[in-house]
Amino acid sequence: RCETLVIESTYGASGDFQPSREEANQELQDIVSRTIQRGGKMICPVFAVGRSQEVMIAIDELFRSGSVKPVPVYLDGMIQEATAIHSSHPNYLTQALRKSLLKDDGNNPFTSEWFRPVQGRDMRESIIMDSSPCIVLATSGMMNGGPVMNYFQNWAHENRNSLCFVGYQAEGTLGRRLQKGFSEVPMVINGQTEIVKIGCEMATIDGFSGHSDRRQLLEFIENMSPRPKNVICHHGDYFKCNELGRTLREKFKVRTYAPQNLETVRLS
Secondary structure: OOOEEEEEOOOOOOOOOOOOHHHHHHHHHHHHHHHHHOOOEEEEEOOOOOHHHHHHHHHHHHHHHOOOOOOOEEEEOOHHHHHHHHHHOHHHOOHHHHHHHHOOOOOOHHHOOOEEEOOOHHHHHHHHHOOOOEEEEEOOOOOOOOOHHHHHHHHOOOOOOEEEEOOOOOOOOHHHHHHOOOOEEEEEEOOEEEEEEOOOEEEEOHHHOOOOOHHHHHHHHHOOOOOOOEEEEEOOOHHHHHHHHHHHHHHHOOEEEOOOOOOOOOOO
16 A cells, blocks of 8 residues: 655645646637737747647647648757657557657648757747747746747847746746746846846746646545555645645545655654
8 A cells, every 4th residue: 555645736726727728729829829910929938848749739730720820830959859759659649649640641740840940059049030920949948047048038028929838837937937927037148147128928828737736636645545644745836735735634634744845754
């Protein structure tokens, strides 16, 4: 039996319920459409593994269906390498995606004509200087480094552009500050700290998250038989870890812990 369970709490608070993938796709369609109609560019900070591929599939569906006029979609960071690993192991993917990858019928979403890997700094600078509409998927997902910073510092001030988050933004990251509505942020550019003013549209789409929401976390423990004696809630804001732990104590009568970083938990 499982004596002690370690569980994430990323979306463990009482109001943390994720929308369906259909709702997320619609939100993505809306912001992409608005941005393209303005003649702007959309920056999408992503994690190279998992989130990038899900967003690529969603964008591919939008373009193929005619819901949105296709524009170039640039992939910067380790996205192309991570996507190649996904393609090399189709047995671990959904049946529908596996069929698309294995059939040579032009429907492989990862090799669609609109996806263009960024090959080095020169190409990145060329994309930044190009005035035509486009979408950029770039790492890192929380904007604490990586090529996404180059696009952001050059495009953030223009109101025709947009910045769309599709993943969790941890406290203390640039991504979280932008989600909170900061109108300007300091950034190091060419070795000097400069203030970047935010004029672009901001959006967050929760439905692409790779984390379970509160309902799924509770269902997971409810379906365990026998249930664990101890549950350690981590990987989330401290108040979310505490709130999830309190709910688990009341609902399932288990001992719960919400340790802070470097705190030791002694299990008896």
